[in-house]
Amino acid sequence: MTASDLNAELALRERIHREMAETLDEELELELDDSRLDDVDAIHEGPGLDRKIYFRELRRLQGELVKLQDWVQHNKQKVVVLFEGRDSAGKGGVIKRITQRLNPRICRVAALPAPSERERTQWYFQRYVTHLPAGGEIVLFDRSWYNRAGVERVMGFCNEEQYQEFFKSVPEFERMLIRSGTILLKYWFSITDEEQQFRFTMRINDPLKQWKLSPMDVQARSRWEQYTKAKETMLEHTHLPDSPWWIVDAVDKKRARLNCVSHLLTQIPYSEVQRSPVILPPRVHNPDYHRGPVPPEMYVPAKF
Secondary structure: OOHHHHHHHHHHHHHHHHHHHHHHHHHHHHHOOHHHHHHOOOOOOOOOOOHHHHHHHHHHHHHHHHHHHHHHHHHOOEEEEEEEEOOOOOHHHHHHHHHOOOOOOOEEEEOOOOOOHHHHOOOOOHHHHOOOOOOOEEEEEEOOHHHOOOHHHHHOOOOHHHHHHHHHHHHHHHHHHHHOOEEEEEEEEEOOHHHHHHHHHHHHOOOOOHHHOOHHHHHHHHOHHHHHHHHHHHHHHHOOOOOOEEEEEOOOHHHHHHHHHHHHHHOOOOOOOOOOOOOOOOOOOOOOOOOOOOOHHHOOOOOO
């Protein structure tokens, strides 16, 4: 093995080690509060973001998201955020951090499956319209109507006429949403060819993440340049003054999450909603009530 090959192997092992540490950090996120942040090891390996900074900023931003949620609910606002990008670009990771501490009845995720036979005969936007928010709701689209400009175009799931009609229709469709009072944000997550290859390889070798790698994802690797061309055409036609695209550099997952959430918060003119303090009423005891016994067989076995 040459010195160059040895260095490349060492660099790959180091990258895998950082990826495994990243997975462990994901499990810690919901368990940390401000009082425990000082116990987090501040030392990081490689070029990644310092763990303590990441956890502290994520928690701060999630606090702002709660304020945004309260503002949306209180003022009956409608918010739609689109998350697009290549497979494994980190869209799901950002969506997870946004929703982690929010009320799922107010902030929900729309991740639509492939269209049914019936849906294929509908107006293209019809199945997406049913998932749009009412007043007081936030909807995060994990892929959206831009499927037509991406995967459907590259994989041949739409014809040329449908493809061209999409570009004619989508500007007016989005203007209608905005005129109806909907706040619309569009994010494209960008990663390099090498980074996608690495993330796919990690998923293949991780039993807990193999479900993330669909047959469509596998085909995407051999069609990298076709997807690049489709993305460029999409941005050219749909980067509009009233509904622009925002590009997220997503090679560094942690930085991408913080940058995206931070930017999202700057795009919505929310403010903190003042609420009356919650006061618990005293416990009422009824002397005539006697709790009956619960049969032992109804309990879940205590194996742990």
